Amino acid sequence: MTFTDLSIAAGAKMLPIKEIAERAGIPEEALELYGNFKAKINVNDLPPAADFGKVVLVTAISPTPAGEGKSTVTVGLADAFNQLGESVVVALREPSLGPVMGMKGGATGGGFAQVLPMEDINLHFTGDIHAITSANNALAAFIDNHLHQGNRLHIDPRRITWKRALDINDRALRHVTIGLGGPAQGVPREDGFDITVASEIMAVLCLATSLEDLKERLAQMVIGYTYDREPVTVRDLEVEGALALLLKEAFKPNLVQTIEGTPALIHGGPFANIAHGCNSLAATNTARQLADIVVTEAGFGADLGAEKFMHIKSRKGGFNPDAVVIVATVRALKMHGGIAKDALAETDPDAVRRGMVNLAKHVDTIRQFGIEPVVALNRFVTDSEGELAEIMAWAKAEGVAIALTNVWEQGGKGGLELAELVKQELERPTNFAFLYNETDSVEEKLRVIVQKVYGGVDVQLSDKAQKQLLEIKKCGWDELPICMAKTQYSLSDQPKLLGRPQGFTISIREIIPKLGAGFLVCLTGDIMTMPGLPKQPAALKMDVGPNGEAVGLF
Template sequence: MAEVRSDIEIARAAKKKPIAEIGAKLGIPVEALAPYGHDKAKVGAEFIASLSGKKDGKLILVTAINPTPAGEGKTTTTVGLGDGLNRIGKRAVICVREPSLGPCFGVKGGAAGGGYAQVIPMEDINLHFTGDFHAITSAHNLLSTMIDNHIYWGNAENIDTRRISWRRVMDMNDRALRQTVVSLGGVANGFPRESGFDITVASEVMAILCLAADLKDLERRLGDIVIGYRFDRSPVFARDLKADKAMTVLLKDAMQPNLVQTLENNPAFVHGGPFANIAHGCNSVIATRTALKLGDYVVTEAGFGADLGAEKFFDIKCRKAGLKPDAAVIVATVRALKMNGGVKKEGLGRENVEALKRGAANLGRHIANVRKFGVPVVVAINHFTSDTEDEIAAVKDYVARHGADAILCRHWAEGSAGIEELANKVVELAEGGQAKFQPLYPDHLPLLEKIEIIASKIYHAGEVTTDRGVRDQLKAWEEQGYGDLPICIAKTQYSFSTDPALRGAPEGHVVHVREVRLSAGAGFVVAITGEIMTMPGLPRVPSAERIFLNEDGFVEGLF
């Protein structure tokens, strides 16, 4: 049996082309690229602005069933499909998120694809890359320091320190910082108050950068951030503290999309990375729009399963950016469907068609949900060597009964050659004019009603419950002019319900909204359910214990 090389070994052996050559494939002149080494570059704002009159290419979303520890390979499929479309003669561009350092050193690992469907340089993308996350961390914490400094020097805005909602961030999993007390140490250090840290990907600044159209829009959105409330309960904005312009300066370069390449030397934008729970979980609007002007096809992904990622992609990103997707790919694996059917992780390598059929209900729900947005669907079966012919046939039969095609994809092992069939099907769907995209709900509905629509139509919940304080807060925001904002529900990614252990396709469950947060700059209202955390912790044995530099100076242990 041939030796299976690790992702990082495959990436390191890749024959990369100079980034100027990759840009030239898309018609990007050398002078419009700001290189970071030889294999990555930022695309200049002036060049991007010059593309405004060009026709858009076709937009393809890659989403998935609810994730399991068995792994689905959504990013791998996104990259593989982009390579596959280029293989069949389409000028395709890939758009994915930047990975956070937290998961890389925690438990989840990197997010640059895998096997022979990766974006490279893999180590750089998974580590510091072009410094975007550091810039976002600095901009966020600049606002944090300006809040406390304003209060220290007399509090001219009359901020109620008990109602400051703006915390601090860092791009690492550190549970010890979830709840803190700041400004201890006496008169010289300010006024003590409770606060805490979130991970950088949960920052509203991250969501803002990923939804902003340009630097002017970025500055406006940063100014719209609500940092807390005065004693009279009126909101305090970042612009009230004169923080918005300096924050924009820190984000000037981070706002420019990052251009890299795949293992097969096809262009990819890797830019932005908001949490798929607490935010909308998609790459930046500016990268997607730029790619649509430069390519015939743009393949992008949304975080977690379709109940979170696809819904937010459609209802937040597409709604606000005026994007109209032409087709969607739902990634599923035989292993994950068996797990949804009740099989334990250690038993996934054995054939179990009956469990697979039970778990397929999860896939069927996602197919139906995506269609509610008027987007045609195809299912990608991400192949594992343990899959049997009978199991694959069972998935195809199930999907066919739902009026769609399921296509076996071997891109992890074979690169673009293993995903040609899916690429051709995507072209057929996108060119067929079937897409009639529309968001799930109109802007004008009350905020609570929007939450109820998502819970009933996407999660198949029987009821949404809230405390009176939540309902009063939603009403207050409507009165302040925020009623037209879309909803971003924060819930577990592992289930349609708020219980991560409830797999399959549960119905009639209760969704309890325990808290709501206003992301006024990003332009959505977050409804928090279950035990969602905005600062993860490290596992008992973190990946950091296995990451090191070898004798040749290369990184080992990333995956």
Template structure:
């Protein structure tokens, strides 16, 4: 059986001009990045087009058994195209952290992939490199201001802006900089975040245009003065320079699926530490150029799904017409306590015990008033009895479930799912949409809505530091900002080892991080980290390249 990269390398890739013609872009609305990639920037006339239908793909809590959310997203889009429905995919760009670490790439799998797979999973069009450079340029400018007499009276102990790197590198979480004598800067404690956790990544994916991005960058809070007053990029006076470094990165990237469905891939914030969706520009561009846009939100519905609906939707100006929750029999058995080594053996008992995880996500997504369907991503060893059990369970919530074999068959394996999704979109009514909370709600009210209604938990418990922060934030109105929960993706709780659907738990918030440019308040829960580490056997150990440039081991 061919691997994902072998399938991608043997693909019949169309020249990007053919994809451009397929979606009707004019000559001034795109620029080529090699033979099979392009940057897109719609003209003002195109931007007036009516928006198509929006399909949001999310999932149960991920497990090592695999859910295949991106694979289903691509397969569903290909299936819609096979039904002669003009469709586009809108996805995030993969980060080198998981590509070289534990998770691997993020271009789908099998015969449901976006291509060129290797390029997208690595350097692509350089967006992440531009973001990393812009982030670290700002860091250098902050330290230079300290060195040059500190005219902003920044307190070196209270600088919030760290450095960034798009690699999982635990050794850089905490660092001391400025050592080496008087000419080497002001010594202070610092650290690194992974690039996808940078506020610049969030800003890139939330900006409507360059002007909007520059305004957002100007609002970034970089730290506090000795008098504990906030200091922003506007105070430093470098928003123009930082925006300039991102002038090309703000443009969405156009590629294709194996079946030549147009795909926009842009931005890559993680859903466990940021908002977890592709850019506003990419999603809206796809909506303006197609009748159906299939997009995904990172990790499970408790993270990416909630953030898409409560945070991205108001900025996008478009409510999803249907929500697709991806589940696998394998993952549900793990949520029911089955060991990873025994997932190919039928086990209806474990499956029944694990279905509660799917149930919590069905309840939480249905409460928004958007039609919901379940996609059962089929694996080889799934039995008819197991698949039927999942389907019947979904129906007990009034939700239709469809088995899809997109890894092995591409769009052909998702025809019933595509038909069901289209029927669901026709039932959608914008007036039925019910946000989880109101903008004027206090931060703790918003957080408890998330904990209780999305996670199925009891309440949020704040550390002494978090309580003090919220009290201080009130004087600036930051306690009214939307909430982005930084939480483990593996569980509905803040404990990565608690599978299934627990109910007897609190969510522990250790601190808050105000992201004024992005426009949200990050709540750090449990032991979540903004700079992950590599596993004992990182994926990088399996990746190789020969003298002809032929890559192996990338997945």
């Protein structure tokens, strides 16, 4: 029998969510049930923690279409800790329908190391992303209604920066014209759509620490500029309360379980290539309150998700990772070594050796933050002993702790060696330090990221970005951290430059202030905040069976 993620999930026996909550130390009065296997947590009803758990961050090498299995390793590592008798909670992001219906897939892990109920989580879950979509588009409606009703704030329709949102890849909506059809239909203007997970409201929800903080962050969001080029915020429109009301349930973390019954918090889902790529602070802090060890992940490679976890999430949350795991695969390393995807099944230790430069750079990046990483070599059936030996020999020569993992097939058992190595790191003190200070100039912060994290030479701002930077400095927003919007496939801003490119310059075409989230989004290359669907989207294989069961969902 050929196993798929969906068939394994369908055959798993879930425990009642009340039992999972009891395992995690969550009292029943803190639970809001969404059926038998999902619940939201009222964090204000949790008992105070005597101490906070340690955080294990899982990141990866630069991703390839071959797949690295980062979420799978994250879940498998948590299950391994559970098997070792440790108090552990895993904290993950919520999947977006964009990649689910597109080409990337879901975000619940895979094989025997996944989170359940898998099909619910990958589709609508508890409605959090829909709530964010509603809040985002309610704000857009309030803006256009303000224009239609006399424009008391003198908003320049040409300089409205707030876009509408949809949680699906739809390239046709990137640039639209609204308000056509005469005076009764509103004020005509150009507009566009972002994918919901790129909305600033997603980032705000993921970085807020309380409902009051959420409302204040919503109020600070800039939606555009007046005819005199002064910024206009949500506070000026007086609708932050309404937006917070739409989000009050979505702000509560979601409790589910792994196949092995490890408590899992899944909450928030900003992309790492166009946003900051981490699950919510509310969920991570709740997990830290409940468990001795929190296993969490950041999107894509260490150049994107991990860098933003450190400089944005850690800075906002007041904590840092106590250990970092970098996921790598033979298949992906061969692609970084120049082998085409359709030839990856062929044994080629030389290609692995060439591709090791990518893993080496990510190890170097994590070390620059003052943390000694552990490499999880995620094993596939096509891996040869010679190829594995190449990687193990490199790790030994470089003094890098490494463990073979096989959690897709074996669940937590396949991650026990990795868990033991991570435990050793958790017992050692870290020398964590940010790579830049918030008070550094925007140019210096960009240069630090490009040179120290990406391995590039310099950064270049377009004329538009330079004008935007002048406006940012004039408004006093230049002491915000940086959120780079960059391709995930390369350390550079050119997707086809795999491995460890040298001598490149990163081009910044736009700098967009996100005052509610508290960072500056810097758009590089041709990165899009509304992706498109591939020629053969995953949706073509999806269906629903006669009893309502999902078909073709990975």
